[in-house]
Amino acid sequence: MSFFRSLRFKIAAIIIAIGIIPFLVCVPISLRVYRVVSINNDSVNLMSQAQKYANQIVTSGYYLKDVDNPVLDKQIQAVGDSYEGRILIIDASTLEIIRDSYNVDIGKTIVWENVIKTIKGEPEPYFDEANQYLIVPAPLTNSDGDTVGVFIITKNMHYISQNIEQFLSYMLISSIIVFSLAFILAVYASVHFTRPMRKMNNNLDSIIREHTRELPEELSYIELENISEKFNEIFSKMQLIDESRQEFVSNVSHELKTPLTSMKVLADSLNGTEDVPIEMYKEFMVDIGEEIDRETKIINDLLNLVRMDKSDSQLNVSAVNINELIEHILKRLKPIADKANIEVVFESFRPVVAEVDEVKFTLVITNLVENAIKYNNENGWVHISLNSDHQFFYIKVEDNGLGIPEDSVDHIFERFYRADKSHSREIGGTGLGLAITKSAIAMHNGEIKVRSKLGEGSTFDVRIPLSYIEKEAH
Ligand code: ADP
Numbered sequence: 001m002s003f004f005r006s007l008r009f010k011i012a013a014i015i016i017a018i019g020i021i022p023f024l025v026c027v028p029i030s031l032r033v034y035r036v037v038s039i040n041n042d043s044v045n046l047m048s049q050a051q052k053y054a055n056q057i058v059t060s061g062y063y064l065k066d067v068d069n070p071v072l073d074k075q076i077q078a079v080g081d082s083y084e085g086r087i088l089i090i091d092a093s094t095l096e097i098i099r100d101s102y103n104v105d106i107g108k109t110i111v112w113e114n115v116i117k118t119i120k121g122e123p124e125p126y127f128d129e130a131n132q133y134l135i136v137p138a139p140l141t142n143s144d145g146d147t148v149g150v151f152i153i154t155k156n157m158h159y160i161s162q163n164i165e166q167f168l169s170y171m172l173i174s175s176i177i178v179f180s181l182a183f184i185l186a187v188y189a190s191v192h193f194t195r196p197m198r199k200m201n202n203n204l205d206s207i208i209r210e211h212t213r214e215l216p217e218e219l220s221y222i223e224l225e226n227i228s229e230k231f232n233e234i235f236s237k238m239q240l241i242d243e244s245r246q247e248f249v250s251n252v253s254h255e256l257k258t259p260l261t262s263m264k265v266l267a268d269s270l271n272g273t274e275d276v277p278i279e280m281y282k283e284f285m286v287d288i289g290e291e292i293d294r295e296t297k298i299i300n301d302l303l304n305l306v307r308m309d310k311s312d313s314q315l316n317v318s319a320v321n322i323n324e325l326i327e328h329i330l331k332r333l334k335p336i337a338d339k340a341n342i343e344v345v346f347e348s349f350r351p352v353v354a355e356v357d358e359v360k361f362t363l364v365i366t367n368l369v370e371n372a373i374k375y376n377n378e379n380g381w382v383h384i385s386l387n388s389d390h391q392f393f394y395i396k397v398e399d400n401g402l403g404i405p406e407d408s409v410d411h412i413f414e415r416f417y418r419a420d421k422s423h424s425r426e427i428g429g430t431g432l433g434l435a436i437t438k439s440a441i442a443m444h445n446g447e448i449k450v451r452s453k454l455g456e457g458s459t460f461d462v463r464i465p466l467s468y469i470e471k472e473a474h
Pocket residue numbers: 367371372373375399401402403404412413417418419420424428429430431432433434435457458
């Protein structure tokens with residue numbers, strides 16, 4: 001049952017246990033100690049008493065069968081009565097009972113281990129568990145040092161169990177009181193200590209039901225405050241993701257609609273005009289074709305971006321000769337550069353082989369060089385350099401083209417961002433190229449930086465590890 005796994009139950013159980021365990025542990029221990037100490041004390045007392053009488057008995061010859069001593073008889077009787085017990089005097093040689101304060105066993109022979117031991121000079125007290133009697137023997141030793149008899153004194157020890165019973169009844173009452181207090185305290189504490197958690201739970205509920213967007217900053221436990229801070233961080237991150245997703249969707253629809261609108265306008269004007277000359281048809285069809293190309297380009301860029309964005313998208317890493325890859329890309333882009341008479345120069349400081357995803361990495365270089373050519377002036381130049389150290393390889397793409405306005409530099413990696421909208425559109429940009437580039441570089445655990453001055457040109461610096469280390473999945 002989930003109640004038993006709850007913190008409330010655990011707090012309550014701990015408090016009740018703290019209240020009860022001392023009783024369960026201490027009571028039996030103290031009772032045992034009380035019993036042992038009482039028996040020991042009584043044994044010591046009785047032994048010294050017995051010793052006292054033993055001397056008297058030996059000197060008076062009272063241990064002998066035929067000696068009469070009514071004074072001692074009485075005295076012995078009184079001593080026995082005072083202990084609610086019995087006194088025996090045994091002859092050491094015959095083991096015959098000479099005197100008995102109960103007067104029932106006189107003349108009988110007693111064969112008991114402790115009597116024999118006492119005769120041998122090793123008297124030992126004995127506690128008769130069943131009848132609750134303490135039996136203490138003492139040797140009767142004459143002046144020659146011979147043991148002539150054994151003096152036995154027994155004491156009724158019922159008082160111990162009576163005391164224990166009384167003690168237990170007090171304990172029962174106090175344990176009921178302690179248990180009740182512990183129970184009340186446990187219920188109070190379990191409710192009180194878990195209140196902030198229940199509150200947090202309710203707050204999270206209202207976030208789930210979208211009534212609020214963050215956990216209130218309440219003073220509760222430091223641990224809970226830390227957790228709610230982290231939760232709030234997560235919520236604001238989710239909010240940002242949500243906003244950027246919405247913005248992305250509206251940008252996508254806008255970008256996809258623009259070429260369609262143009263085509264619709266072109267088609268409508270052809271349809272709405274009577275006797276359209278064939279030249280006009282051709283011209284308009286060329287324009288429509290261009291819009292289709294643009295739409296295709298946007299869709300292709302979007303697909304690349306989506307592929308890059310997929311959280312589980314895997315890099316298809318292999319050892320790639322970066323020099324050859326760049327030369328191959330430059331060859332492909334040469335016709336575009338030639339159109340505007342732009343000089344493209346590749347400078348390699350050393351041969352570089354690195355572990356990259358060839359397809360995604362091709363997108364990186366192509367986008368950077370393509371931009372350097374697109375956003376350039378006629379007769380401009382583009383310099384690409386490749387270098388490496390023991391850990392990274394570095395690619396620099398530099399141009400002396402249009403440059404990027406200062407306030408745009410921080411935004412050019414955002415999706416659909418175009419520094420100069422009209423110019424970019426004319427050039428055929430979608431605003432997705434650098435977003436794709438940045439994602440691809442991030443997937444390779446690399447970095448990209450840009451420096452640019454409007455009207456003077458731009459420099460993009462890329463740094464990527466030579467060997468790919470997969471990020472740990474969390
Ligand atoms: P686009 O498809 O518009 O080129 P990008 O994401 O590749 O989109 O680039 C975003 C914007 O950054 C471009 O519209 C352009 O204004 C600016 N930009 C990128 N590269 C350069 C460059 N080499 N020189 C000047 N401006 C650049």
